[in-house]
Amino acid sequence: LSTKQAYLAHQFDDLEQQRQVGLLGMWTFLATEILFFGGLFAAYTVYRSEFFAAFVAGSKDLDVNLGTINTLVLIFSSLTMALAVNAAQTGKRSLTSFLVATIVLGAVFLGIKAVEWHHDYVEGMIPGIAWDPERWQAEGVAPREVKIFFLLYFCMTGLHALHMLVGFGLLGYLVFGARRRWFTPEYYNPVEIVGLYWHFVDIVWIFLFPLLYLIRH
Amino acid sequence: MQSSIPTVRSYFIVFGCLVLLTLLTSGIAFAPIGNLHTPIGLIIAVTKAFLVVCFFMHLVHGGKVSWVMIGAALFMLFVMIYLTLADYRTRPAMGKWETAQNTNKTLNE
Numbered sequence: 001l002s003t004k005q006a007y008l009a010h011q012f013d014d015l016e017q018q019r020q021v022g023l024l025g026m027w028t029f030l031a032t033e034i035l036f037f038g039g040l041f042a043a044y045t046v047y048r049s050e051f052f053a054a055f056v057a058g059s060k061d062l063d064v065n066l067g068t069i070n071t072l073v074l075i076f077s078s079l080t081m082a083l084a085v086n087a088a089q090t091g092k093r094s095l096t097s098f099l100v101a102t103i104v105l106g107a108v109f110l111g112i113k114a115v116e117w118h119h120d121y122v123e124g125m126i127p128g129i130a131w132d133p134e135r136w137q138a139e140g141v142a143p144r145e146v147k148i149f150f151l152l153y154f155c156m157t158g159l160h161a162l163h164m165l166v167g168f169g170l171l172g173y174l175v176f177g178a179r180r181r182w183f184t185p186e187y188y189n190p191v192e193i194v195g196l197y198w199h200f201v202d203i204v205w206i207f208l209f210p211l212l213y214l215i216r217h
Numbered sequence: 218m219q220s221s222i223p224t225v226r227s228y229f230i231v232f233g234c235l236v237l238l239t240l241l242t243s244g245i246a247f248a249p250i251g252n253l254h255t256p257i258g259l260i261i262a263v264t265k266a267f268l269v270v271c272f273f274m275h276l277v278h279g280g281k282v283s284w285v286m287i288g289a290a291l292f293m294l295f296v297m298i299y300l301t302l303a304d305y306r307t308r309p310a311m312g313k314w315e316t317a318q319n320t321n322k323t324l325n326e
Contacts, residue, residue: 027283031290038294042301049302068243072236079232082273089222199273203266209239210258214246 007187019189026193030200037204040156044211047148054145057136058153059215061125063116067213070112071205077105078202084174085195088188095191096178102198103171106164113161120150127151153212160208163201170194223272231272238265 012018048055084098117126124132127150133143174194177183183191242261246254271277276284 023280024282024286027286031286034287034290035293035297038297041294042298045298046301046305050305064243064246068239071239071243075232075235075239078235078269078273079228082228083225086222086225086228196274199269202273203269206265206269207259207262210242210246210255210262214242214254214258216254217246 015186019192022189022193023196026196030196033200037156037159040152040159041207041211044152044156047152048215051142051145051148054136054141055149056216057139057141058146058149059213060217061123061135062153062213063119064213064217066112066116067209070109071209073105073109073112074202074205077102077109078199080105081195081198085188085192088178088183088191089185091185095183096175099171099175099178099191103168103175106168106171110161110164113157117154125150126154156208156212160201160204163204167194167198167201170197223275223277227272231268234268235265238268 008015008018012021080098080101084095084102087093087095087098120126121130124130124135127147131143131147136143136146171194174191177190238261242258245257245261250257270287274283
């Protein structure tokens with residue numbers, strides 16, 4: 001078997017057709033992901049329009065500096081992911097390094113998120129686990145309304161973090177494959193497809209950041 | 218589409234734009250602009266997402282079917298949010314939310 005035949009699944013005419021079908025499959029999955037997160041964005045929109053003052057109060061208690069740093073870290077990881085896809089397309093050995101860099105930056109993001117969540121725990125900002133209503137009574141907003149903001153905050157950032165953990169698994173698989181020279185300029189579909197997923201997770205955060213952290217300060 | 222591999226240079230330019238837009242959106246959060254924070258934040262977020270989709274996700278060259286997928290998903294997202302809001306905003310007869318203004322009983326939970 002030649003290399004090309006080994007990569008080509010029998011239902012496809014050629015590698016380019018196989019690649020395009022893989023990309024379309026990933027985009028279809030991402031379309032369902034938009035609606036998966038969309039349910040939370042819809043809930044956010046409804047409650048925010050109803051309890052705007054409480055959402056402003058809750059947003060003010062999030063750390064804009066850490067949020068900004070995390071946004072930059074995630075954008076940086078998207079850059080290393082794009083460079084990994086480029087390395088795979090052009091057959092460069094740097095593929096493994098860029099994939100590992102993407103994982104490391106993702107881990108930094110989750111590390112900062114863990115620091116934030118720990119702060120929320122200590123300060124009593126987690127509904128149902130560590131909740132301190134007096135914090136917001138002093139500000140003149142109803143604690144149960146702020147509770148909805150924080151419930152959405154933890155659901156949205158939690159679901160996003162879960163997607164990053166899945167991304168770690170996928171990237172780890174790619175590192176495993178890259179070290180065994182699975183990918184060539186003729187066949188790099190898995191790298192490209194995981195790249196699409198990673199960039200999508202980045203885009204979700206690009207929207208979460210202003211909606212949760214930057215309502216008003 | 219196969220032949221047009223984006224240059225590494227273009228990735229760094231897009232990255233630079235994304236960093237600048239992030240710093241801009243964080244800075245604007247502290248500006249005294251009334252209720253405009255979220256509209257401006259969303260415009261910047263859409264711009265950033267567009268950059269990521271076009272360049273990092275390679276849709277600037279072709280990818281017509283992928284654009285259809287994105288369009289379909291965004292249309293359904295619009296329907297979901299619009300109809301949900303239309304429902305909540307047009308049924309005062311079923312009773313308003315228990316807000317701080319109309320109930321004190323549950324205020325301190």
